[in-house]
Structures are given as structure tokens and as C-alpha cells.
Amino acid sequence: MSLLISFAPSRRSAAEDTATRLRVLFPSIKISIHDDALELSNIPPDRSDEIAQAASDQLIRSQYAQDTSGLRDRLYARLLG
Amino acid sequence: MTAVLPLRFRRLSGGDLTFAHEAGGYFLANDQFLERLTSSQLSSRDQEFLDQRGMVLREEGDLSEIGFLHQLAQRTARPAPLSYVLLVPTLRCDLACTYCQVSRAAKQAEGFDWSPDTLASVLKFLDAYGGEEIQIEFQGGEPTLRLDLIEAVIDFCHTRFRNTKFVLCTNLSELSDPLRRLISQSDVHISTSLDGSIDLHQKLRTKDFETTDRFLSNLEAAMELAPGRVAALPTLDPRDLPTAEALLDTYDRFGMRSIYLRPIVYQGFARKQHPQSRSFDAAWQHFYDAVIAEMIRRNADGPEHYFEEYYLTLAMRRLLQPGYDGHIDLRSPNWLGYDHLVVDFDGQLYPTDEARMLARTGQIDLSIGSVEAGIDNDKRQELQGRAFNALDPWCSQCVYQAACGSDPIDDLARMGRVDVPRPLTAFCQRHMHIFDFAIELLSSSDEDVQRSIALWLGLPGPVQLVERYDCA
Numbered sequence: 001m002s003l004l005i006s007f008a009p010s011r012r013s014a015a016e017d018t019a020t021r022l023r024v025l026f027p028s029i030k031i032s033i034h035d036d037a038l039e040l041s042n043i044p045p046d047r048s049d050e051i052a053q054a055a056s057d058q059l060i061r062s063q064y065a066q067d068t069s070g071l072r073d074r075l076y077a078r079l080l081g
Numbered sequence: 082m083t084a085v086l087p088l089r090f091r092r093l094s095g096g097d098l099t100f101a102h103e104a105g106g107y108f109l110a111n112d113q114f115l116e117r118l119t120s121s122q123l124s125s126r127d128q129e130f131l132d133q134r135g136m137v138l139r140e141e142g143d144l145s146e147i148g149f150l151h152q153l154a155q156r157t158a159r160p161a162p163l164s165y166v167l168l169v170p171t172l173r174c175d176l177a178c179t180y181c182q183v184s185r186a187a188k189q190a191e192g193f194d195w196s197p198d199t200l201a202s203v204l205k206f207l208d209a210y211g212g213e214e215i216q217i218e219f220q221g222g223e224p225t226l227r228l229d230l231i232e233a234v235i236d237f238c239h240t241r242f243r244n245t246k247f248v249l250c251t252n253l254s255e256l257s258d259p260l261r262r263l264i265s266q267s268d269v270h271i272s273t274s275l276d277g278s279i280d281l282h283q284k285l286r287t288k289d290f291e292t293t294d295r296f297l298s299n300l301e302a303a304m305e306l307a308p309g310r311v312a313a314l315p316t317l318d319p320r321d322l323p324t325a326e327a328l329l330d331t332y333d334r335f336g337m338r339s340i341y342l343r344p345i346v347y348q349g350f351a352r353k354q355h356p357q358s359r360s361f362d363a364a365w366q367h368f369y370d371a372v373i374a375e376m377i378r379r380n381a382d383g384p385e386h387y388f389e390e391y392y393l394t395l396a397m398r399r400l401l402q403p404g405y406d407g408h409i410d411l412r413s414p415n416w417l418g419y420d421h422l423v424v425d426f427d428g429q430l431y432p433t434d435e436a437r438m439l440a441r442t443g444q445i446d447l448s449i450g451s452v453e454a455g456i457d458n459d460k461r462q463e464l465q466g467r468a469f470n471a472l473d474p475w476c477s478q479c480v481y482q483a484a485c486g487s488d489p490i491d492d493l494a495r496m497g498r499v500d501v502p503r504p505l506t507a508f509c510q511r512h513m514h515i516f517d518f519a520i521e522l523l524s525s526s527d528e529d530v531q532r533s534i535a536l537w538l539g540l541p542g543p544v545q546l547v548e549r550y551d552c553a
Contacts, residue, residue, distance in 0.1 A: 021475075024502045024504065024505065025504060053092065057090075057092055060115065060119055061089075061090070061478055062478075063119065064087075064088075064118075064119045065087075065477075065478055067119075068087035071084055071086075071087055072087050072103070075086075075103075075146070075149070075150065075153070078141070078146070078150060079150050079153055079154060
């Protein structure tokens with residue numbers, strides 16, 4: 001079975017990061033990046049809920065990490081003087 | 082400016098989300114909070130909750146920023162002087178356990194003990210590199226086969242160091258009069274093995290009734306000679322586990338209530354005879370949870386003789402307490418070959434015992450010098466490349482990075498390389514499970530759970546240490 005996880009076209013970089021990580025976590029799943037969605041296919045039906053949740057969480061995680069990377073860098077710069 | 086510290090999150094099995102920043106500050110919340118956090122639409126109540134925990138930055142140098150940076154600095158372990166040395170005076174052993182990690186030699190074998198020159202070099206090395214305090218662990222093989230070497234080291238350390246502690250790792254198959262005299266000294270501790278239940282111990286280790294009986298008698302005698310200074314560890318096969326009740330009954334019989342639950346380590350002889358130990362095992366996970374549940378049940382009866390699992394307590398302290406860096410397998414950066422060193426039977430130096438085993442089994446030479454030549458700083462420096470988990474692309478998105486560590490030697494042993502994506506490593510899988518479990522316990526409202534946590538962490542009474550933010 002297949003799943004679509006949508007994202008804003010401006011967040012393509014985060015979607016690519018998400019796809020890279022999901023390919024490591026779920027090597028048997030086929031993952032394609034479209035203009036506004038990640039398509040996950042070849043999903044075993046009994047794992048669809050788990051994989052959908054993991055994919056959705058990872059997309060949020062990747063987007064948020066990119067959004068806050070400047071602040072993280074600034075804080076580390078402050079720490080290191 | 083007003084900004085919330087960058088937070089990370091992880092979904093627990095029950096659906097709750099764990100949140101933390103890079104220096105800790107763990108709390109639970111739900112999906113609605115996550116949605117508001119990541120869309121920059123936090124409510125005033127959310128802001129207030131985060132502000133009260135020092136997670137809102139208003140201007141450079143404000144109290145929240147300084148507090149966060151101070152915690153982050155405390156979370157960053159620094160290289161420390163040599164204070165813990167593991168010595169292997171002999172590789173020979175009088176047992177032949179299938180899961181032995183150390184490529185032992187037979188009891189009658191020759192050429193597997195320190196020579197007189199090696200002993201002299203060990204003492205010179207300790208003198209040159211040691212500070213004012215030293216803890217020495219005698220490993221093997223069975224180190225008590227060379228009590229003369231052990232006594233020479235202890236005598237030297239008593240003259241050289243202000244504070245000393247010695248841990249004798251022995252299978253207690255023999256307890257000779259000289260050994261009895263040695264362990265009567267107040268700074269000599271015994272660490273032995275007790276594999277879950279007496280039946281399992283005999284099956285896996287002592288093999289016959291007579292040897293088992295001798296071990297049990299020796300253990301009881303050692304506990305009388307060194308009260309409070311005898312500890313035992315179980316090495317457990319996830320395919321042949323005791324029940325939680327049997328394990329705790331066995332340890333209770335000997336008055337031992339701090340237990341470090343360890344599955345077989347994928348090292349040495351275990352690589353061939355227990356190949357499944359390469360991966361993290363779901364059976365082990367269920368067993369681990371069952372033992373902790375049984376400990377909590379028994380601890381509810383009273384605090385006098387409570388049980389704890391050493392590594393779970395360590396994980397909880399790491400989650401809650403920046404700067405708690407005492408365990409070398411669970412810290413970041415994990416500086417290899419600085420405060421902790423291993424001296425093998427041939428005088429070679431290794432950063433950890435696992436690194437020694439990799440060399441013994443011919444996989445990779447991770448020696449960083451010898452007692453004769455000293456520490457090879459270039460080789461030691463090469464080992465530090467994966468020491469800092471904050472620089473790992475997976476760990477840097479992980480909610481547990483602040484509390485977790487880095488163990489490139491374990492990755493090398495199991496995977497043959499150090500650049501495997503973290504979630505695929507046994508180290509990551511094992512620690513994700515332990516930290517998830519620790520967070521569930523620390524956020525529990527169950528008074529029995531809270532009572533056990535208070536005992537484990539030395540707190541005056543039951544308390545919920547990880548808050549559940551009610552943010553509907």
C-alpha cells in the first residue's frame with residue numbers, strides 16, 4: 001500500500017532530509033519526492049499506521065531542525081566564545 | 082528578540098511526546114503542543130510554561146541563555162587525568178565460559194602473564210601518568226592466578242597515591258589464604274559473576290555441582306571477609322533467561338540488591354558461540370522491563386533492602402543531572418584513552434576493555450601505546466573522531482542526545498565501522514529503550530514507582546521528576 005505525506009513546496013529541503021532518514025529506517029519502503037508530497041509505497045499493511053506516524057514525525061522534526069538551526073549555531077558560538 | 086530554545090521531541094509507545102532542549106530539561110506534552118511549537122503559534126500558557134523552565138530567550142545574556150549555556154557546558158565532558166586503570170596481569174583462566182569476552186588462555190598455558198620487566202614498567206607508568214587518586218580494576222583471565230603481581234601493584238599504589246581503590250574481578254572458584262588476606266583490606270573490593278539463578282550459573286559457567294558449590298561457599302566467605310565490598314554481575318543469554326523473580330531471589334539470598342543487567346556482549350569467544358548477541362534483542366527488552374517491574378513491586382514493601390538496576394539509575398541521573406559523566410560508555414564527548422586505560426598482559430595500552438578484545442580477536446589494533454613506550458598521542462587522537470554525539474546528524478535531532486553518549490568501539494565490534502547511521506546500531510537501540518523506559522517511570526504518577534525512584538536517586542520521598550504539561 002501507499003501513503004502520501006504532504007509538505008509546502010518551500011520545504012523541499014526538509015522533505016529531502018526526511019526521505020533520506022526514512023530510507024535508512026525503513027529500507028524496504030520505496031520513497032519518492034513529489035512537488036508537494038512524499039510518497040511512501042510498498043508498505044506492509046500491518047505497519048502502515050506505525051510508518052505513517054514515523055514519517056509525519058520525521059517531516060516535522062526535519063522542518064523544525066532547519067527552522068532552528070540558526071539559533072542553535074548562535075548558541076554554540078556563544079558557548080565557545 | 083523572543084525565541085524558544087530549540088526543542089527536540091520523541092513519541093513514546095503510549096502516544097505521549099517527550100520534549101527536551103540540547104542540555105536536557107525533559108517534559109512530556111501532546112501533539113497539540115508540538116503543532117503550536119513548530120508553527121510558532123505557542124499560546125500564552127505555553128510560553129509561560131516554557132519561560133518558567135528557562136526555555137524562552139529574550140535577549141543575549143539573559144538568565145535563560147546563561148542557564149542553558151551553563152548546562153550545555155556541564156553536559157560536555159572534558160578530558161580528565163588518568164584515574165581508572167584496568168590491569169590484566171594474566172590472560173589465563175581456570176574456567177571456559179562460552180560467552181567469555183576476552184579470548185582467555187588455558188590455566189596451564191605459558192607466555193600469558195606479565196613478565197618481571199612488564200610489572201616494573203606498569204609501576205613506572207602508573208607513577209608517571211597517575212594523579213593523586215587511583216582506582217585499579219584487576220581483570221583477566223582470572224587475575225587471582227597471579228596474586229603476587231596484584232600484591233606488588235597494591236603495595237606500590239599505597240606508597241604512591243593518596244586515595245586508592247582496588248577491584249578484583251574474580252570467578253571465586255578458589256579462595257586461598259593469601260587471597261582471603263588480600264580481600265580483608267578495606268580498599269579491596271570483589272566483583273564476581275552470578276548468572277541470574279544458581280542453575281543458570283552452573284549451566285553457563287561452573288558446569289558441575291562440585292564447582293558450583295565451591296563458588297557459592299567462596300562467595301559467602303568473601304562477603305564475610307569484605308562486608309559491603311562484594312558485588313556480582315549477571316551475564317545473561319537472551320535465549321535462556323531466568324524469570325525476574327528467580328533472578329531477584331538469587332541476589333537477595335546474598336544480600337546484593339544493586340544489579341547491573343547485562344546481556345552477553347558481542348566480544349571475544351561470544352562472537353562465535355553467541356552470534357545473535359551482535360544485535361539488540363526484543364526478548365532482552367521484555368526481560369529487562371519485567372525485572373524493573375518486579376524490583377518496584379518488592380521495593381514497595383519498604384526501603385530497608387531495596388533493589389536497583391545500576392544502568393537504569395545511571396540513565397535517570399544522566400537525564401536529570403548535567404555533568405554526571407562517571408560511566409565511560411555513557412558520556413559525550415567520550416574521550417578515549419584519557420582518564421581510563423587498560424593494560425593488557427603484554428603491556429599494551431588500550432582505551433577500553435572492548436578495544437583490547439578487538440585486538441585479541443585480530444579484528445583491529447586499537448592499542449594506543451605500551452607501558453614501556455608510554456601513550457602514543459597520535460593514535461589516541463585518531464580515536465576521538467566519533468567522540469562527540471552532538472556532531473552526529475542523527476543524534477543532533479534526538480531528544481536523548483544530552484543524556485546519551487557515544488561508543489565507537491562497540492560500533493566497530495558489531496558493525497566493523499564507526500559511521501553506521503545511529504538508529505541501526507545496537508548502542509542506539511538499547512539506549513533508546515532504556516531512556517524511553519526511564520522517562521515513563523520518571524513521569525509516572527504511581528506512588529510505588531515514585532517511591533522506587535526516590536530510593537534509586539537518593540531523594541527524601543516520592544516525587545514525579547519529569548513533568549507532564551497539561552496543554553490541551
